Amino acid sequence: xxxxxxxxxxxxxxxxxxxxxxxxxxxxxxxxxxxxxxxxxxxxxxxxxxxxxxxxxxxxxxxxxxxxxxxxxxxxxxxxxxxxxxxxxxxxxxxxxxxxxxxxxxxxxxxxxxxxxxxxxxxxxxxxxxxxxxxxxxxxxxxxxxxxxxxxxxxxxxxxxxxxxxxxxxxxxxxxxxxxxxxxxxxxxxxxxxxxxxxxxxxxxxxxxxxxxxxxxxxxxxxxxxxxxxxxxxxxxxxxxxxxx
Numbered sequence: 001x002x003x004x005x006x007x008x009x010x011x012x013x014x015x016x017x018x019x020x021x022x023x024x025x026x027x028x029x030x031x032x033x034x035x036x037x038x039x040x041x042x043x044x045x046x047x048x049x050x051x052x053x054x055x056x057x058x059x060x061x062x063x064x065x066x067x068x069x070x071x072x073x074x075x076x077x078x079x080x081x082x083x084x085x086x087x088x089x090x091x092x093x094x095x096x097x098x099x100x101x102x103x104x105x106x107x108x109x110x111x112x113x114x115x116x117x118x119x120x121x122x123x124x125x126x127x128x129x130x131x132x133x134x135x136x137x138x139x140x141x142x143x144x145x146x147x148x149x150x151x152x153x154x155x156x157x158x159x160x161x162x163x164x165x166x167x168x169x170x171x172x173x174x175x176x177x178x179x180x181x182x183x184x185x186x187x188x189x190x191x192x193x194x195x196x197x198x199x200x201x202x203x204x205x206x207x208x209x210x211x212x213x214x215x216x217x218x219x220x221x222x223x224x225x226x227x228x229x230x231x232x233x234x235x236x237x238x239x240x241x242x243x244x245x
Contacts, residue, residue: 005045011052019053020223027077027240031091038079042238050238053225054217062139065219069098071245072164073224078239080228086131088112093162096241097171098137103178104146105171106133109162128158132167134174135212144214149178164244 011019026045030038042050059065073096075083083089083106093109110129134150152174156162213232218225226239 005048008048008052011048014052016053016056019049019056020218023049023053023225023240024076024242031075031077035079035081035084038077039235042079046238050217050225057216057218059216059219062142062144065216066139068219068221069224070100071243072097072168073241074244076240076242078237080237080239082230083108086110086112086129088129090128090162093167095164095167095244097164097168099171099175101175102136102138103149103171103175104135104137105167105174106135107131107162107167107171109156111158128156128162130154130156130162130170132170132174134171134178137214144216146212146214148212150174 006014014022023046026049030041033041059068075091075094075096083094088111090109090111095105095107097105097107108131110131112129130153132152133148134152136147136149138145152170154170160166213229215227216224217227217238222243224239224241226241228237228239229235230237
């Protein structure tokens with residue numbers, strides 16, 4: 001279903017806060033839609049709104065954006081393909097966390113049922129699968145430069161939710177370990193995806209070798225509209241995130 005789309009003139013007349021509110025309203029409860037449907041929804045409905053919002057960006061210089069991103073965010077809606085490569089992602093337990101030391105993590109809990117090899121002979125409703133991608137960010141020639149550093153995975157007891165505090169503690173532990181790594185090879189060594197099926201593991205191995213591109217179309221202390229690409233030839237992805245703390 002395509003929402004009624006406001007004209008460019010109507011969008012131009014809205015306040016920045018109204019534009020943000022409209023974007024959140026339109027994307028609410030839509031993140032579980034199939035990826036192809038979300039991509040089409042962006043083209044049909046969200047793109048004019050995002051373009052207008054990008055003209056209101058109060059912090060266009062990357063150097064100004066760094067202090068703003070520090071902290072924990074939750075993605076409301078996204079067209080990033082890898083996020084749902086593993087089935088069963090719990091949206092309310094998905095986080096993006098930035099540290100001032102140049103580390104950044106995507107952390108999420110999955111409830112994938114019997115689709116993980118280690119759960120084949122276990123009562124999988126008791127278990128959850130936590131997944132963390134650790135990245136390094138820096139400014140290069142006035143642009144965000146992102147480098148994948150590590151991918152970590154853990155089987156957990158599912159009755160204990162992955163709170164932002166637990167996600168942060170896991171992130172801290174991994175970042176501290178990586179900071180002590182003596183060589184670049186340690187940073188770039190592909191991880192072992194022993195808990196994933198072969199097809200999914202291959203996809204994440206490919207993702208790990210990429211150098212993602214990231215651009216804030218709009219950013220303020222509480223709201224981010226992000227354009228990203230895993231590779232230059234890949235279609236852009238768009239993510240709407242709000243601050244948790």
